[in-house]
Amino acid sequence: MALSIAFELSIWVTSVCGVLVAVWLLWRARQQSDLRALAGFAVMMALWCFGHLALFHNQQVLGMVLLLANPLMPTFFLHFALLFVNQGAAKRPWLTAIAAHMPWVYATSFAIVIYSIWVGAGETVALIDGRPFFVFNTQGAVNLAYTVLLGILGHGVLILGWQQHAGNKKRSILAMFGVAAWGLLLATSFVFPSFGINVFPYPMLLLPSYLLLLVYGVVRYQMLEVNHFANRALLALAMMLVVLCVIAVLGAFSGPIGLQALATVPIWQLWLYSLIVLLIAAVVYPWVRRFSERLVFPGAVLNxxxxxxxxxxxxxxxxxxxxxxxxxxxxxxxxxxxxxxxxxxxxxxxxxxxxxxxxxxxxxxxxxxxxxxxxxxxxxxxxxxxxxxxxxxxxxxxxxxxEAERKRLDEQHLVELGSLSAAMAHELRNPLNIISMASYNSPADTRRHIQEQLARADRLVSDMLVYSGKLTLHYQPVALKPLLGSVLSTLNTDNVLMTLQLEEGLELSADPHRLQQVLINLIDNALAFVRNQSDGSICVEAHYEDSELVCRIHNNGPALDPNVSQDELFRPFVSKRQGGSGLGLAIVRRIMDAHHGQIRHRDDLGWPVTFECRLPLDPQKTSNTQTVGETQDVG
Structure with missing residues (x-):
């Protein structure tokens, strides 16, 4: 009798779960036709289980009709598999064509069901404690074979989908295969009596798990709340198993320890009572928890x-x-x-x-x-x-x-601005040359004034080309004293006291042309500020310091604005002297950076203004990319 009750309880749970799952899927499906087809499968599973219950309670006609509607279950599953697999980039025209002909498959399934009912394709045997259990007779072979064929087709479609899809869809299909194997194991015991094998269908006791696992395998990667539900369901199942184990232990040891009244109660009743208590505790738990939180943490309303x-x-x-x-x-x-x-x-x-x-x-x-x-x-x-x-x-x-994106855009803007400046500088050279040639027929004073302004414009163009273009460094040994002498010979140092404090034999590896530009810009910049002073003085000193050559250009001109920072001082157009381009110091820093050197302004060496240059004796060793005599392009 206990097995009969357990079987009936399992079928009842499966039937109720099928209805609830179908309602939930229809509510969630909205415009998802694949979930609607899965809901149809759940409904047919519930009706199929209800057919067993009808036979148990002597409702012979109703039970036979519901059980012979067996082919509609794999029909809905085949429809679901086609819609579930044939989505997105993996969509196949021939699968779409099969899905379009599904009404004919439904019509065929209904015809098989009607035929089975008409010919009486099923009967009952006394299998479970003398209670009736459904079996197929000879006429039911068509119904059974058609049902098996549709099931094979549905799982064949899943195999194709597993090969075509990736990611969560592929994982969902794989989970469905595992559940299908579980369902096949459970269904096998249902057909044994139809082949004369009168064995109690123990696997059917686990039927509630098949439907829930199938739905979970389909939607677990699509709906987060399903995973929350599965977490709670797994916790409930674990608690049920714990209760079952505890009751089994109590039943085994209650007699020896003197609990005779407990020992006479059937184990299944103890388990049922415990499950009822557990269910009540689960239902009232949220209210009890909120009450305890209000009691311990009054005034805290968090949800x-x-x-x-x-x-x-x-x-x-x-x-x-x-x-x-x-x-x-x-x-x-x-x-x-x-x-x-x-x-x-x-x-x-x-x-x-x-x-x-x-x-x-x-x-x-x-x-x-x-x-x-x-x-x-x-x-x-x-x-x-x-x-x-x-x-x-x-x-x-x-x-x-x-901030990183802003810097990237700024750098891109600077690159575009540099290209534009270089193009403009090249284009300006042509009209300047024409103006220079046209000025030869002008009076001497006018021609001199024009030539001075042209020289200024040419210097501005040259500075723009140097600053916006690519620096190409040609490294070679450079003696500092001769280089400095050639620089001073090109500059007008009248009325300015020039002092050189250089150690003998100072030499480094650098690009002599670019290093000359650095010295010209720094000394010419100093001359612009001290030339009009009666006591104008410039001092250039240089010496070795560790593996660097340190060169300082001092002048006694007016001190710089203390509010201008080191970084701002070397930006273009920030510290612009009268008649200059505003690019001199910016070009100096660019050349120094290309040589892996440093430049900074100092006012703590006894002079109002000092620019200190630090250059490595061999910048190629510093960068670890060059050898002497090679060319380096610096963007």
């Missing part, structure tokens, strides 16, 4: 809706100030009192605060001045602080990405 609202509002902040302001508003609205959020500050004022800081392990938050608040408010601050710290980390990453 998924509040956390989702906090998350949504904080995500809208695009700056640190906006994030801080938004966080304070959310807390004040929830707690009905002002709460300050302090970002990365050591000193805090009085009042309830949430300090948010970053250390080596990341962002974290902690409430301050919270000793006198209720446990509920403290819990709210802890939860909000944890969420706020997460948003700080996300905002930090977002701002870093935005």
């Amino acid at each position: 998924e809706q509040i956390l989702e609202n906090w998350n949504r509002e904080l995500n809208q902040a695009e700056s640190w100030q906006a994030l801080e302001t938004q966080g304070e508003q959310l807390l004040a609205q929830h707690l009905r009192q002002p709460v300050a959020i302090v970002l990365n500050q050591n000193e805090t004022s009085e009042g309830l605060q949430v300090a948010v800081e970053k250390d080596a392990n990341g962002w974290f938050a902690q409430p301050l001045h919270s000793k006198d608040i209720s446990p509920g408010m403290r819990l709210t601050l802890d939860v909000f602080g944890s969420l706020f710290a997460t948003k700080c980390a996300a905002l930090e990453r977002s701002l870093a990405l935005a």
Whole structure:
């Protein structure tokens, strides 16, 4: 009798689960025809199980009709498999054509069902504790063969889908194959009596698992809530197994330890009573939990809706100030009192605060001045602080990405601007040459003035070409003193005291033409400021220092504006002297960078203005990319 009750209970659970799953799938399906077909499969599974129950309770006609409708189950499954597999990039025209002819398959299935009912393709045998169980007779061979054929076709479509798809769809199909193997094992015991094998269908006791596992395998990679449900279902199943084990142990040892009344109760009744208690506990658990939270943390009202609202509002902040302001508003609205959020500050004022800081392990938050608040408010601050710290980390990453993108666009703009400047400089050379030639017939004073302005324009064009173009360095040994002498011979140093303090034999590996440009720009720049002074003086000193050559150009001209930083000083057009292009110092730094050297302004060496150049004696060793005599292109 116990097996009969267990079988009936299993069939009841499967039937109810089939109806519930079908309703849920139809509610979720919306425009998804594949889930509607799967819902049809669940309905037919529920009706098939209900047919067994009808036979159990002597409803012979109803039970036979429902069980002989067996072919409709694989029909719905075949329809589902076609729609589920034939999606996206893996869509195949011939599968679409088969799906389009599914109405004919449904019509054939209904015809087989009607034929089976008409000829009486089924009967019953006394198998389960003398209660009737369905078997196919000779006329039922068509029904059974057609059902098996549709099942093979449905799983054949899944095999094709597994080969064509990738990612979550491929994993879903693989999960369905595992479930199909499980379903085949359960269904095998159903057909044994039809072949004269009168064995109790033990596998059918696990029928509820087949339908749930099939649906879970299909939708687990599409709907997150399904995985939450599966987590809860697995927990419930584990608890049921624990209860079963505990009851079995109590039943075995209750007699020897003196619990005679418990020993006389059947094990299945103890298990059933325990499951009822477990079910009641699961139902009342949410209310009991909320009650205990209200009791322990009075005033704390936290739920998924509040956390989702906090998350949504904080995500809208695009700056640190906006994030801080938004966080304070959310807390004040929830707690009905002002709460300050302090970002990365050591000193805090009085009042309830949430300090948010970053250390080596990341962002974290902690409430301050919270000793006198209720446990509920403290819990709210802890939860909000944890969420706020997460948003700080996300905002930090977002701002870093935005800054990187801005720098990329700036660099791209500079490249485009450099190309445009180089093109303009080349185009300006032609009209300047024409003006120079046309000025030869002008009066001497006019021609001199024109030539001076043309020289100035040519110098500006040259500076633009140097700054915007590509630097090509030709390394070779360079003696500093002769190079400096050639530079001074090209410059007008009248009325200026020039002093050279050079160690003998100073030499380095560099591009002599580019190094000459550096010296010309720095000395010419100094001359522009001291030439009109009665005591104008320029001193050039150079010496070795470790593996570098240090060259300093001093002048006693007016000191530079202290508000101009080192970085700003060498930007183009920032420190523009009268008559200059504004590119001199920028070109110097570019050449120095190309040689892996450094340049900076100093005012701590006893002179109002000093520019210090540090050049490696062998820049190719510094860069580890060149040998002496090779050419290096610097973009």
